[in-house]
Amino acid sequence: xxxxxxxxxxxxxxxxxxxxxxxxxxxxxxxxxxxxxxxxxxxxxxxxxxxxxxxxxxxxxxxxxxxxxxxxxxxxxxxxxxxxxxxxxxxxxxxxxxxxxxxxxxxxxxxxxxxxxxxxxxxxxxxxxxxxxxxxxxxxxxxxxxxxxxxxxxxxxxxxxxxxxxxxxxxxxxxxxxxxxxxxxxxxxxxxxxxxxxxxxxxxxxxxxxxxxxxxxxxxxxxxxxxxxxxxxxxxxxxxxxxxxxxxxxxxxxxxxxxxxxxxxxxxxxxxxxxxxxxxxxxxxxxxxxxxx
Amino acid sequence: xxxxxxxxxxxxxxxxxxxxxxxxxxxxxxxxxxxxxxxxxxxxxxxxxxxxxxxxxxxxxxxxxxxxxxxxxxxxxxxxxxxxxxxxxxxxxxxxxxxxxxxxxxxxxxxxxxxxxxxxxxxxxxxxxxxxxxxxxxxxxxxxxxxxxxxxxxxxxxxxxxxxxxxxxxxxxxxxxxxxxxxxxxxxxxxxxxxxxxxxxxxxxxxxxxxxxxxxxxxxxxxxxxxxxxxxxxxxxxxxxxxxxxxxxxxxxxxxxxxxxxxxxxxxxxxxxxxxxxxxxxxxxxxxxxxxxxxxxxxxxxxxxxxxxxxxxxxxxxxxxxxxxxxxxxxxxxxxxxxxxxxxxxxxxx
Numbered sequence: 017x018x019x020x021x022x023x024x025x026x027x028x029x030x031x032x033x034x035x036x037x038x039x040x041x042x043x044x045x046x047x048x049x050x051x052x053x054x055x056x057x058x059x060x061x062x063x064x065x066x067x068x069x070x071x072x073x074x075x076x077x078x079x080x081x082x083x084x085x086x087x088x089x090x091x092x093x094x095x096x097x098x099x100x101x102x103x104x105x106x107x108x109x110x111x112x113x114x115x116x117x118x119x120x121x122x123x124x125x126x127x128x129x130x131x132x133x134x135x136x137x138x139x140x141x142x143x144x145x146x147x148x149x150x151x152x153x154x155x156x157x158x159x160x161x162x163x164x165x166x167x168x169x170x171x172x173x174x175x176x177x178x179x180x181x182x183x184x185x186x187x188x189x190x191x192x193x194x195x196x197x198x199x200x201x202x203x204x205x206x207x208x209x210x211x212x213x214x215x216x217x218x219x220x221x222x223x224x225x226x227x228x229x230x231x232x233x234x235x236x237x238x239x240x241x242x243x244x245x246x247x248x249x250x251x252x253x254x255x256x257x258x259x260x261x262x263x264x265x266x267x268x269x270x271x272x273x274x275x276x277x278x279x280x281x282x283x284x285x286x287x288x289x290x291x292x293x294x295x296x297x298x299x300x301x302x303x304x305x306x307x308x309x
Numbered sequence: 310x311x312x313x314x315x316x317x318x319x320x321x322x323x324x325x326x327x328x329x330x331x332x333x334x335x336x337x338x339x340x341x342x343x344x345x346x347x348x349x350x351x352x353x354x355x356x357x358x359x360x361x362x363x364x365x366x367x368x369x370x371x372x373x374x375x376x377x378x379x380x381x382x383x384x385x386x387x388x389x390x391x392x393x394x395x396x397x398x399x400x401x402x403x404x405x406x407x408x409x410x411x412x413x414x415x416x417x418x419x420x421x422x423x424x425x426x427x428x429x430x431x432x433x434x435x436x437x438x439x440x441x442x443x444x445x446x447x448x449x450x451x452x453x454x455x456x457x458x459x460x461x462x463x464x465x466x467x468x469x470x471x472x473x474x475x476x477x478x479x480x481x482x483x484x485x486x487x488x489x490x491x492x493x494x495x496x497x498x499x500x501x502x503x504x505x506x507x508x509x510x511x512x513x514x515x516x517x518x519x520x521x522x523x524x525x526x527x528x529x530x531x532x533x534x535x536x537x538x539x540x541x542x543x544x545x546x547x548x549x550x551x552x553x554x555x556x557x558x559x560x561x562x563x564x565x566x567x568x569x570x571x572x573x574x575x576x577x578x579x580x581x582x583x584x585x586x587x588x589x590x591x592x593x594x595x596x597x598x599x600x601x602x603x604x605x606x607x608x609x610x611x612x613x614x615x616x617x618x619x620x621x622x623x624x625x626x627x628x629x630x631x632x633x634x635x636x637x638x639x640x641x642x643x644x645x646x647x648x649x650x651x652x653x654x655x656x657x658x659x
Contacts, residue, residue, distance in 0.1 A: 051423050053430065101608055107422040108369045109607050112563060115371065116603030119556055123596025131592075234552070238434055241427050279438045286431040293424050294416045 021150045023267045029156035031263020032163035033221045037233075037240035038247065038255035039166065040214035045249050047187045047207040048103060050110050054117030056233030056240065058094070058212055059219030061121045062087035064129055066220065067136060067228055076137055080220065084213055091212025092205045099208070100201075125230035136223035159221050166217065167256055183207060235282045239266070242285030246292050248302020257300065262288060316626035323622065327571055331477060335470040343469045344541070345581060350476035351538040353577035354483050356561045357570065358530025361487060364567030365496070366523040367503030368421070372413065372429035374554030375436045376406040376528040378545075380535025385453045385545045386446065395458045399479075399536045406532020407525045414524035418517050421506070433555040440547040452546025455539065472541045479537050480574075483530060487570055490526070499523060531558075560599045563606050566613025575614050 247254025
């Protein structure tokens with residue numbers, strides 16, 4: 017039982033990371049109906065930027081803030097230069113561009129920083145609290161707290177600010193929003209920028225345990241895709257719940273299913289995703305999209 | 310004389326040039342280059358399968374490297390464990406890959422487009438560690454070494470040349486099958502599902518059946534290419550089938566042109582030789598070039614190199630036709646008109 021609870025705690029912590037990346041994917045999907053496969057690789061790239069700033073002697077927190085700002089810029093630029101021109105093109109075209117970005121950002125990291133793994137400083141202290149025999153490390157608690165802050169901030173922005181309202185409007189009605197004075201283009205750029213920041217945060221959270229290397233986020237992207245599919249692509253709350261479920265399922269599966277072990281962990285989100293697509297393609301919290309012919 | 314005649318002749322000339330070039334390869338190059346070109350031919354078969362699926366049926370797959378790997382492992386295992394002759398293992402390689410294709414295609418039927426990309430992307434990430442894990446069958450990281458087929462007594466030439474011819478024959482077979490599939494009713498059905506599935510369905514096309522069939526056949530092509538690869542390479546290991554292999558095929562398909570058969574060959578040459586040359590600059594250079602090419606192609610030339618060449622042929626044919634029907638004097642006006650409208654007019658006037 018203790019092992020079980022311990023694995024649940026670990027699972028929730030890694031699930032929070034998947035949820036952060038899934039939130040990024042869902043943000044973009046809601047606004048532009050695009051799934052950005054490269055979100056994780058973009059996150060890796062900007063995490064490398066933060067690491068590089070640290071190498072140059074910048075204080076850790078400053079480097080995080082600067083790299084976070086840079087990742088916003090990267091997200092906006094990627095949208096403006098590469099996605100905007102093809103936004104009305106077929107799904108497959110855009111998937112291909114995103115795969116191109118995926119390959120490109122990974123190769124860019126490889127070119128600049130090489131194939132070695134680099135240790136990345138922890139965001140939280142090494143403190144561990146024990147409750148009823150279950151260990152709560154500061155990293156796990158901090159990761160979950162980060163997710164809560166992100167989710168609450170996002171919700172507050174969407175619900176209570178003018179910009180959030182405008183972003184929701186331009187996601188829901190791209191053609192009609194300009195009629196009420198919303199500059200849809202800016203809102204989409206903002207969405208891509210925000211998503212890139214979320215991707216960066218996910219990368220920074222995952223980097224201390226996986227070590228910083230160009231292919232660091234490849235598997236994490238699968239987890240995030242599965243989380244968003246599970247939660248429903250048009251539901252940010254779903255992405256969070258989906259991420260936590262995937263995290264717990266992964267941690268329990270890797271512990272209790274002999275064959276899976278640590279090498280095949282990525283099979284768990286894959287299987288969950290396949291099952292969801294078969295049984296309930298719109299996800300737990302998603303709505304079925306009605307298409308007018 | 311109809312206006313299509315010059316175009317047809319130009320296209321035939323292009324195809325003939327390609328075939329002649331392929332036939333001349335063993336005479337022109339050293340054994341190692343011939344081997345590399347054989348590998349390129351096996352890739353071309355997989356890319357051809359991807360073109361059938363993506364270009365003509367509108368379904369995406371990021372997992373053709375997986376089908377290719379399954380074909381290669383099937384051939385290798387049948388040869389080494391059961392001692393089956395190398396040619397006889399190829400049908401099994403096709404069958405194994407096609408079955409997996411069927412299994413992957415079914416969950417994706419309910420929600421086309423993105424979910425198919427997710428599932429295949431996941432598969433591409435999942436399979437390399439799976440191949441390592443299934444050590445009793447795949448021999449894990451060690452890989453399976455197999456003896457390359459001996460050259461028959463009647464064949465004049467080296468082993469690499471012989472294998473090259475084998476691949477060439479395999480390609481010819483695949484091209485014939487693909488041409489047959491794309492012609493007539495089958496081809497129209499495939500394209501109708503791609504262009505507008507609602508209309509296709511209302512015309513009585515069984516969408517699920519067509520999509521599944523396309524996916525299965527396409528995976529079968531990749532399996533065949535994989536089987537040939539195992540024979541040509543004489544060695545299979547998870548190292549050869551990383552996730553990047555699937556990306557290679559995707560890049561090759563798009564560079565060559567997803568709505569053409571010859572494009573598969575252009576794309577295969579690109580993904581075999583580019584990393585080879587660019588490794589001199591930097592190991593990451595190939596990735597950067599792949600990414601740039603993918604993005605630029607999607608932004609500027611979605612029909613790939615083959616599509617651009619065909620546009621060139623059409624332009625040249627239009628020029629020729631214009632000369633013939635209007636005389637050389639009229640050759641100056643709007644020769645670059647890509648559409649045939651003007652030529653219909655000139656014909657009607659006559």
